Amino acid sequence: MATEIRVPTLGESVSEATIGRWFKKPGDPVKADEPVLELETDKVTLEVNAPASGTLGEIVAKDGETVSPGAVLGSIVEGGAGAAPAAAPKAEAPKAAPAPAATPAPVPTAAAPGAAKDHGPAVARLAAESGVNPASVGGTGKDGRVTKGDMLAAIATGGASAPAPAPMQMRAPSAPVDAEREERVKMTKLRQTIARRLKDAQNTAAMLTTFNDVDMSAVMNLRNQYKDVFEKKHGTKLGFMGFFTKAVIQALKELPAVNAEIDGTDIVYKNYYHIGIAVGTEKGLVVPVVRDADLLSVAGIEKTIADFGRRARDGKLAIEEMQGGTFTITNGGIYGSLMSTPILNAPQSGILGMHRIEERPVVRNGQVVVRPMMYLALSYDHRIVDGKEAVTFLVRVKEALEDPARLVLDL
Amino acid sequence: MSYDLIVIGTGPGGYVCAIRAAQLGLKTAVVEKRKTHGGTCLNVGCIPSKALLHASHMFQDAQHFAEMGIGVSAPTLDLKKMLAFKQEGVEGNTKGVEFLLKKNKIDAFHGTARIAAAGQVEVTGEDGSNQMLETKNIVIATGSDVTRLPGIEIDEKVVVSSTGALELESVPKRLVVIGAGVIGLELGSVWRRLGSEVTVVEYLDRILPGMDGEVAKNFQRILSKQGFAFKLGAKVTKVEKTGNGATLTVEPAAGGNAETLEADVVLVAVGRVPYTQGLGLDKVGVQLDNRGRIQTDAHFSTNVTGIYAIGDVIAGPMLAHKAEDEGVAVAEILAGKAGHVNYDVIPSVVYTFPEVASVGKTEEELKAAGIAYNAGKFPFTANGRAKVNRTTDGFVKILADAATDKVLGVHIIGPEAGNLIHEAAIAMEFGASSEDMARTCHAHPTLAEAVKEAALAVEKRAIHM
Incomplete structure (x- = not known):
């Protein structure tokens, strides 16, 4: 008996995934709960584990294909290594074969009649024969028409393998000598989502950025004084994120619009504080959310963030962990950024940008002194956050960080 | 009063430019030196020569009516009447232009234009009257004039240009044509059909320079069958007028012994030169190139702001339709639109019988550019319609990119070639492949089926061969 490998439930609002890659080949022995393939979704990359032990039989959904939750990915055939697995996949083949053969076929026939109207007859023939949708091909003819060439x-x-409605590629062709030195790579689901969401945010929000700077002396002194004790007691390092998160929450409480979002003609004020922390990974940026961060201690926040960081790099974050944020903090300083204008994590209305700490001459009581300074940036949606609120927000964050006692006293 | 645009010259470039500008709401005037509008093309070029080509073709066809069972006595020629027929055609066309200018509320000034400065055009009438016109923009569309050969004086009686060759008082017994280009072969055809012995002397070793080599070679054979004599690779060094005609001294271009040719009429048809005389271009500082053509940028602007130029007076093929398209483009540009001429798809036609037409690249050009191509050829001998009409000389040749199948050039010798070429022009304008042409339904029985078959032949699947 064969056990089917199916696409697991991907979490709310995730309707499809792309096969990242299969770790096993048909005929490879697999153990139950051993990862057999990687799925990429809008939000995460997740591994699919073998539902049973046996031998990997037919692979139905190949690398790069798009699948929906519940779809069959492949099957595991009973029995370990030996003669059986070789025969078993063959026996499975006829059953599975009609599916992939049948799927691409209707696409070109469906595409052809429409295509024939807009393109020349040679293009229509090639579309019908190859399954390549002319709409997905960049046209070099008059007014961007697709030519036979x-x-x-x-x-x-x-192109034959991509009959899906790919986004219009309108890029002008490069000079032949340059074209040879170009590489065309399909965007991962995650990258496509990042691209789409960032652009959506820019297109939707009335986004602008306000700046301030913060003297990090107090926080750094505090950290130097207590880091060893802290680590001993809580089992995690004392970083800056705990302070920043606390300072942000205090400011959000004073200025609730920054923690709100627009829904149609309503404003939704959220009286909870789920703070997203942007984490860079090899595949792109992900933003896990520290839930109810206002109820956590600095240690609790630091621990949560450290755990997110580790798991983000390993691609092990769950989709639920990245949903529901009300405000985001992003730290370009770890890469050395002096100043930046972060893009909102829609539908949120504010994002705080942290930057590098640098010793700079500043004036204190009429004296030029050297202080560890950091620029702060707050990008906000001007539709619901007024300039006064945004500036005040950033001033509150600055005040709290320059005098952490305010955090304790709730000032 | 000030105009938005003054166009100097009302040839096909100028009057079309003026009409388009008026359509787009520009206050437009034209200045024309001739009494009638239409320039060289309508007065002494394309139009009168086509009238004579048509009439002489009819004259020749009438000699073959018996083959179709039509009994008529042998046709006789009344040259005076034929020339009047031609002149009526010319007048009909030039009056048409006058009407169109009026209809579009374009002010027409007759006289010689001089550009006094950017924005100022001085018009001197035939009677010496003088007026200064103010304008925002000037388009120079003064066209071209006959190229003269050093030492050969054109008297338009014995030694004629294309203009005189449209007005010969009698059919010359011996006509020598200097230059085997379009004009020489067309006018040579007219007089050949009317009875002249025609000898064509050409400096190059081929006829129709610039056209596809195979086409030119084939066409020369067809013309030879019609009685043309060719002296290729030969130059005329002297033309001496005798009592009633002229004696030409002809030497091989490569050097060698000279020979003499006797002619009753000599037609000098060695090309045309841009006409900029009297415009005062040196004074306003408009730059010319080394061949006397006005230098323009991609938007037809000269180096002087507000002065533009189009047609024969700038670079590119000296063709009426090229000038027309440029006229439309510059008018659109002046009206703030995106005017554009696609110089890769400009058809050219020789209105002989059979006609020769081409658009795009020749085989020679493709070879020189190192572009791999497939050629599809189909002869009119295999076309049903041509067969029953007994007009089977010629063929259609389609050149398509070897990799993409994009049509790069189409060359036709044959009846109606000048009309057949346009489906190829439209196909090329849209970047079509030979397969696109082949898969487009063509009515039967038509000469155009030969075009479709040639397209099929590119991929070696012609049906009727």
Whole structure:
């Protein structure tokens, strides 16, 4: 008996995933709960584990294909290594074969009649024969029309495998000598989502950024004084994020618009504080959320963030852990950024940008002194946050960090 | 009063430019030196020569009516009447332009234009009257004039240009044409059909320079069958007028012994030169290139702001339709639109019989550019319509990119070639492949089926061959 490998439930609002890669080949022995393939979704990359022990049989959904929750990815055939697995996949093949063969076929026939109207007859023929949708091919003809040459090129570069409604590629062709030195790579789901969401945020919000600077002396002194004791007691390092998160929450409480979001013609004020912490990973940026951060101690926040960081790098964050944030903190300082204008994590209305700490001459009581300074940036949605609120917010964050006693006293 | 645009010259470039500008709301005037509008093309070029080509073709066809079972006595020629027929055609066309200018509320000034400065055009009438016109922009569309050969004086009686060749008082017994280009072969055809012995002397070793080599070679064979004599690779060093005609001294271009040719009429048809005389371009500082053409940028602007130029007076093929398209483009640019001329798809036609037409690249050009191509050829001998009409000389040749199948050039010798070429022009304008042309339904029985078959032949699947 074969056990089907299916796409697991991907979490709310996730309707499809792309096969990242299969770790096993058909015929490879697999153990129950051993990861057999990687799925990429809008939000995370997740591993799918073997539902049973046996031998990997048919692979139905190949690398790069898009699948929906519940779809069959492949199957595991009973029995360990030996003669059986070789025969078993073959026996499975006829059953699974009609599916992939049948799926691409209807696409070109469906596409052809429409295509024939907009393109020349040669393009229509190639579309029908190859399954490449002319709409997905960049046209070099008059007014961007797709020519036979464009189609032949698209087919030659493997366009045949992408009959899906790919975004219009309107890029002008490069000079041949340059084209040879270019590399075309399909964007991962995560990258596509990042691209879409960032642009959506820019298109939707009336976004602008206000700046301030903060003298980090007090926080740094505090940290130097207590870091060993802290680590001993809590089992995690004392960083800056705990202070920043606390300072942000205190400011959000005073200025609730920054923690709100627009829903149609309503403003939704959120009387809870789920703070997203942007984490860079190899595949792109992810933003896990510290839930009810206002109820956590500095140690609790530091621990949560440290755990997120580790798991983000390993691609082990769950989708739920990245949903529901009300405000985001991003730290470009760890890469050396002096100043930046972060883009909102829609539908949130504020994002705090941290930057590098640098010793700079500043004036204190009429004297030029050297202080560890950091620029702060707050990008906000001017539709619901007024300039006064935004500036005050940033001033409150600054005050709390320059005098952490305010955090204790709630000032 | 000030105009938005003054166009100097009302040839096909100028009057079309003026009409387009008026359509787009520009207050427009034209200045024309001739009494009638239409420039060289309508008065002494394309139009009268086509009238004579048509009439002489009919004259020749009438000699073959018996083959179709039509009994008529042998046709006779009344040259005076034929020339009047031509002149009526010319007048009909030039009056048409006058009407169009009026209809579009374009002010027409007759006289010689001189550009006094950017924005100022001085018009001197035939009677010496003088007026200064103010304008925002000037388009120079003064066209071209006949190229003269050093030492050969054109008297338009014995030694004629294309202008005189449209007005010969009698059919010359011996006509020598200097230059085997479009004009020489067309006018040579007219007089050949009317009875002249025609000898064409050409400096190069081929006819129709610039056209596809295979086409030119084939066409020369067809013309030879019609009675043309060719002296290729030969130059005329002297033309001496005798009592009733002229004696030409002809030497091989490569050097060698000279020979003499006797002619009743000599037609000098060695090309045309841009016409900028009297415009005062040196005074306003408009730059010319080394061939006397006005230098323009991609938007037809000269180096002087507000002065533009189009047509024969700038670079590019000296063709009426090229000038027209440029006229439209510059008018659109002046009206703030995106005017554009696609110089890669400008058809050219020789209105002989059979006609020769081409658009795009020749085989020679593709080879020189190192572009790999496939050629599809289809002869009119295999086209049903041409067969029953007994007009089977010629062929259609389609050149398509070897990799993309994009049509790069189309060359036709054959009846109606000048009309057939336009489906190729539209296909090329839209970047079509030969397969696109082949898969487009063509009516049967038509000469155009030969175009479709040639397209099929590119991928070696012609049906009727």
